[in-house]
Amino acid sequence: MTTAVSILPEQQLAVLNAAYRRAVGRRRLRLLSGIVIFAAALLLAAIGAEVNLRTLFTYFGNFISYFDRILTLDNGQRVWTDVGEWLWGWRKWLKMLGETLLISYVGTLIGATLAFCLNFFAAENTSPAPWLRFTVRRLLEFARTVPGIVFALIFVIAFGLGPMAGVLAIAIHSTGALGKLFSEIVENADMKPVEGIRSTGASWLSCMRFAVVPQVTAGYASYALLRFEINVREASVMGFVGAGGIGQELVVAIRKFYYSDVSAILLTIIITVFIIDITTGWLRGRLFGGEART
Amino acid sequence: MTRPHEVDTRELRARYPDVFDRPASARLAMPAMIVAAFAILIYGLVDLDFSPSRFIAGLSQLGWISMMMIPPDPGSSLPIYLKALGETLSIALLGTTLAAVFALPVSLLAARNVVPSKLLRFPVRRVLDSIRGVDTLIWALVWINVVGLGPFAGVLAIAVSDFGAFGKLFSEAIEGADQKQVEGIRASGGSPLHEIRFGLLPQVLPVIAGQVLYFIESNTRSATIIGIVGAGGIGLQLAEQIRVLEWQKVSFLILMILVAVAAIDFISGKLRFAIIGRRAVA
Numbered sequence: 001m002t003t004a005v006s007i008l009p010e011q012q013l014a015v016l017n018a019a020y021r022r023a024v025g026r027r028r029l030r031l032l033s034g035i036v037i038f039a040a041a042l043l044l045a046a047i048g049a050e051v052n053l054r055t056l057f058t059y060f061g062n063f064i065s066y067f068d069r070i071l072t073l074d075n076g077q078r079v080w081t082d083v084g085e086w087l088w089g090w091r092k093w094l095k096m097l098g099e100t101l102l103i104s105y106v107g108t109l110i111g112a113t114l115a116f117c118l119n120f121f122a123a124e125n126t127s128p129a130p131w132l133r134f135t136v137r138r139l140l141e142f143a144r145t146v147p148g149i150v151f152a153l154i155f156v157i158a159f160g161l162g163p164m165a166g167v168l169a170i171a172i173h174s175t176g177a178l179g180k181l182f183s184e185i186v187e188n189a190d191m192k193p194v195e196g197i198r199s200t201g202a203s204w205l206s207c208m209r210f211a212v213v214p215q216v217t218a219g220y221a222s223y224a225l226l227r228f229e230i231n232v233r234e235a236s237v238m239g240f241v242g243a244g245g246i247g248q249e250l251v252v253a254i255r256k257f258y259y260s261d262v263s264a265i266l267l268t269i270i271i272t273v274f275i276i277d278i279t280t281g282w283l284r285g286r287l288f289g290g291e292a293r294t
Numbered sequence: 295m296t297r298p299h300e301v302d303t304r305e306l307r308a309r310y311p312d313v314f315d316r317p318a319s320a321r322l323a324m325p326a327m328i329v330a331a332f333a334i335l336i337y338g339l340v341d342l343d344f345s346p347s348r349f350i351a352g353l354s355q356l357g358w359i360s361m362m363m364i365p366p367d368p369g370s371s372l373p374i375y376l377k378a379l380g381e382t383l384s385i386a387l388l389g390t391t392l393a394a395v396f397a398l399p400v401s402l403l404a405a406r407n408v409v410p411s412k413l414l415r416f417p418v419r420r421v422l423d424s425i426r427g428v429d430t431l432i433w434a435l436v437w438i439n440v441v442g443l444g445p446f447a448g449v450l451a452i453a454v455s456d457f458g459a460f461g462k463l464f465s466e467a468i469e470g471a472d473q474k475q476v477e478g479i480r481a482s483g484g485s486p487l488h489e490i491r492f493g494l495l496p497q498v499l500p501v502i503a504g505q506v507l508y509f510i511e512s513n514t515r516s517a518t519i520i521g522i523v524g525a526g527g528i529g530l531q532l533a534e535q536i537r538v539l540e541w542q543k544v545s546f547l548i549l550m551i552l553v554a555v556a557a558i559d560f561i562s563g564k565l566r567f568a569i570i571g572r573r574a575v576a
Binding site: 041042044045046047048049050051052055056059062063066099102103105106109110142145146147149150153154155157158159160162163164167233234236237240241244250251254266269270273274 | 331334335338339341342343344348349351352353355356359380381383384385387388391423424427428429431432435436437439440441442444445446448449450515516518519522523526532533536539544548551552555556
């Protein structure tokens with residue numbers, strides 16, 4: 001098949017060409033100015049963060065040799081040649097890991113329960129009053145913007161050293177994060193069942209219980225499981241500020257230069273995180289099928 | 295008033311046995327799971343030394359602390375705090391950029407449509423997973439051992455831990471790219487590098503830019519806390535003021551963090567919309 005390509009007359013072509021060049025030029029200028037601004041910001045940041053490339057190059061060897069050191073036992077052998085010696089403290093570490101998991105479990109469950117109670121007030125379509133929605137939303141925002149470890153620092157002073165502070169910090173942070181996600185699920189729920197139940201003269205509470213909750217529980221559980229995964233990681237560092245869990249052991253090992261212990265504890269943390277990720281992923285797939293897995 | 299229509303439940307029962315006569319195991323599954331979940335909760339509360347008296351004592355202590363926090367007051371150290379905040383923002387920006395720069399080539403190696411060999415992809419992915427499994431704070435501790443205390447350790451910590459996250463996200467973006475454009479370039483005789491440069495990158499760069507901006511946002515949060523272990527930024531000030539119980543300064547610092555995070559959220563949200571369009575973000 002042949003088609004004739006019509007060639008435009010010269011002056012018409014010139015106008016179109018000029019317009020095209022202008023459009024391209026404008027785009028290029030925007031891109032270029034964006035790059036310049038970004039580079040300037042980077043330079044400013046480099047000065048602000050006291051970046052010193054010479055330090056990096058001098059000490060980069062340290063980074064490599066740090067891994068060399070944490071993978072070497074006291075007697076100079078590689079760690080994997082004597083696993084028994086490397087993982088000498090596994091009983092203690094497993095106990096601390098168990099505590100870490102328990103901290104994140106209890107924290108997530110308390111947080112999810114609080115978020116469940118609050119999210120109906122925060123959602124646009126179910127909130128009984130605008131002022132209540134505003135207050136609850138700001139509260140949730142505050143709870144999720146302040147980092148969990150800052151709460152932990154404060155709670156350690158209020159509740160004393162130990163896992164209690166870690167649990168409460170994780171619970172508050174999870175309440176903020178889950179409350180927002182939960183209320184978004186509620187906002188996407190179908191309102192017809194609610195209307196149906198309200199038309200029978202039911203109270204707000206029964207509307208929520210019988211019309212909204214059955215629609216949203218699967219989404220809630222899915223998000224809570226995701227949160228549990230994140231919280232395991234977060235609980236592993238709660239010990240840094242004295243709020244319980246494996247982090248306590250790790251920070252001691254790092255600060256006191258017990259090199260092979262550092263790698264052993266890191267290994268147990270990484271394996272635990274893997275197992276939790278895989279298990280919750282599998283559980284989400286089993287419980288809620290493909291659609292809830294995002 | 296007429297009586298409401300009587301429903302013949304017997305007929306309904308016969309018609310919908312799934313609804314009326316669910317087997318006991320199906321009916322008991324949900325309550326059993328809830329009971330198990332709460333049993334573990336109770337066990338956890340006991341094991342973690344929760345006691346009501348401690349909780350109440352802590353709450354009253356917390357109430358007292360909150361009273362001490364009002365009003366937020368920086369005292370005479372406002373310039374120091376502003377400098378620390380700038381340091382935090384610098385750490386977030388530099389760390390994220392470094393991570394993105396290094397993650398892009400590696401993510402190509404982890405993408406199924408670029409590297410078909412599973413043997414090659416598998417180790418790359420596992421390394422990325424392991425890096426991601428370790429919290430930013432732990433990386434910060436490691437880097438402090440290497441380059442010493444200060445914000446530079448923070449930059450490197452954020453760069454490394456984000457490298458793991460970016461590697462995964464970027465490779466997913468690359469796997470989601472349309473393969474037809476790559477094939478077009480191959481058909482016109484382009485080399486594999488040309489395929490990536492002209493077929494893949496134009497498709498994935500906007501997605502990647504959106505993700506990087508989003509991470510700068512969330513890294514502002516992480517950067518505020520890595521100071522707690524000594525890696526620079528406002529977290530250092532925060533941890534110090536909490537240790538010496540200067541509650542008015544603490545509340546001021548928390549307010550500063552909240553405002554800074556909100557500002558960064560706002561700016562990067564705007565930028566993200568500008569780069570990839572409103573629909574792609576929402």
